[in-house]
Amino acid sequence: MTDRSTATGDLALADVEAVHWDVETLLPQPGDAGVDQLLGEVEALVVAIEAYRGRLATLDAAGLADLMGLAGQVAELLGRAGNYSSLRFCVDTADPAIAALMQRVEERGAQLSTRMVFVELEWAALDDEHAERLASAPELAFCAHHLRSARRYRSHLLSEPEEVILTEKSVTGASSWERLYNELSSEISVALDGRDLPLDVALAQLDSPDPRQRRTIAESVTGSLQPGLRTRAFIYNTLMADKAVNDRLRKYETWISSRNLGNETSDESVQALMDAVAGRYDIPRRWYEAKARILGLDRLDDWDRYASVSSEQGAAIAWPEAVELVLDAYGSFSGEMADVVRQFVSNPWIDAPPGPHKRGGAFCAYTVPSHHPYLLLNWSSKRRDVLTLAHELGHGIHAYLSRGQGVFHQSTPLTLAETASVFGETVTFGRLLENVTDPSERLDLLASDLEGQLATVFRQVSMCRFEAVVHTERREVGELSIDRFGELWHETQSAMFEGSVRLSDGYRSWWSYIPHFIHTPGYVYAYAYGQLLALSVYAQYEAQGAAFVPSYLELLRSGGSRSPEELAAIVGCDLADPRFWDAGLDIIEGRLDAALAAASAAGRL
Secondary structure, three states, X not given: OOOOOOOOOOHHHOOHHHOOOOHHHHOOOOHHHHHHHHHHHHHHHHHHHHOOOOOHHHOOHHHHHHHHHHHHHXXXXXXHHHHHHHHHHHHOXXXXXXXXXXHHHHHHHHHXXXXXXXXXXXXXXXXXXXXXXXXXXXXXXXXXXHHHHHHHHXXXXXXXHHHHHHHHHHHHOHHHHHHHHHHHHHOXXXXXXXXXXXXXXXXXXXXXXXXXXXXXXXXXXXXXXXOOHHHHHHHHHHHHHHHHHHHHHHOOOOOOHHHHHHOOOOHHHHHHHHHHHHOOOHHHHHXXXXXXXXXXXXXXEHHHOOOOOOOOOOOOOOHHHHHHXXXXXXXXXXXXXXXXXXXXXXXXXXXXXXXXXXXXXOEEEOOOOOOOOEEEOOOOOOHHHHHHHHHHHHHHHHHHHHHHHOOOOOOOOHHHHOHHHHHHHHHHHHHHHHOOOOHHHHHHHHHHHHHHHHHHHHHHHHHHHHHHHHHHHHHHOOOOOHHHHHHHHHHHHHHHHOOOEEOOHHHHHHHHHOHHHHHOOOOOXXXXXXXXXXXXXHHHHHHHHHHHHHHHHXXXXXXXXXXXXXXXHHOOOOOOOOOHHHHHHHHHHHHHHHHHHHHHHOOOO
């Protein structure tokens, strides 16, 4: 299938309002007809796959390679159709035709997928020696790690009729509730200064140097979260109950065990990460106590955490300027990576401006190896948006360079998924800092960087602890009320601050706009995992210089073709070392010390 380019001019130089993606290139022909063509091709492939039913145990390596080749084609084609419909929905959640198309693709995809369930079950039923002999054959190198990983689920698989029912019902179950949440949350707008702003844009204003304005913004956000809060709480309760049923049927020990298995890590190692981070909560507390003094406050309120330490609002950053900054940063590390960045910013692969019905936040959609990835942003012209662009481009570069691994090995477990993004963000920050000599401006930059570290490591772990308590209570006690959600949110977040930040009553509802809780339970600890790993990787780069670049590019090109431990070893990191997390946390503490030194140099402490 060829890839049509619809780029019209250099979007890197355009006004951000013109920076929209073109997802039609995912299809063999435009619109619904292209989706139907893809689904028709999948139907033919599934018929061919069904001819293997009951035969997998008798296949040699070449025969299994043929079967997996067909399965790979199905994944490619369904991936194109699914990404096309879901990406269109992300930028316009209010269009009923787009929503209906996405639902149709999900329903048809589930029906087709159920007809192939036997492949996973028959592969899991093979004895270990036979399975390993097949997976080790050169003909199956394109899917060997995938095959080995799939066998880790053997004790959690059900019978084929049960698997079919769960797959079919998921479309009208969990995914429908997730879609409703997206539609409701995308409608949230915040009234500020006579304007209705998208939630993401309003939250970005919390860096205002004016304390009264910060409080006004926070109170307006809280007010905007009240309509629909009961419905969002019901959605969350329902999804937690649905997950509890699935976990019970599949015999997962804890609410997070299935996520950890997917991440190719253990419950014990994740708990070690959580404990290591919680054991260093003194790092954010030290910063927030110092920041209160820098801002001339007795103590920070929750709306002050992201306040700029500069006395003036930072200047708006235009899209072309941001692109130039990020391109320069990536180019300082690797010309090859800079070339990939140019592809993203010069072609319609990014959707940047916020919109009234657009999904909030930012993400990279890998799509499929035969195509290119896409980035979604909600650009608000803040300096943190530059780092968000660098972050998502890190994902995009990872996705782009790992395409050669094919559909089974392009993506990594979530525990490694943030490595390239955080690394790119760190390189970009380093380039920004190189050009700053003024003490006050240097403080502003270092404070912004440190707060990004705190948000990615400590806040994400505190949010995962919130998930742990609400999932556990949902299973042991039953449905949670809005007030109970607020209490548990307040408790788990307060533990990180312990007197350094006052949490208002209004903040008790702020859990309800975080989409990861809805879409990917247990995801958020991967941010902390990835951040600490990426900091260790960056430390290797600082120590080795240009000699480090080839091994880093090898890591990115490897995608998910090896275990996390093997991938990390490419760049000299030992995930099996129990001191690994402490090393990353030490780096963050060093960033704290640098920020405090800058504050002293600027006469602010």
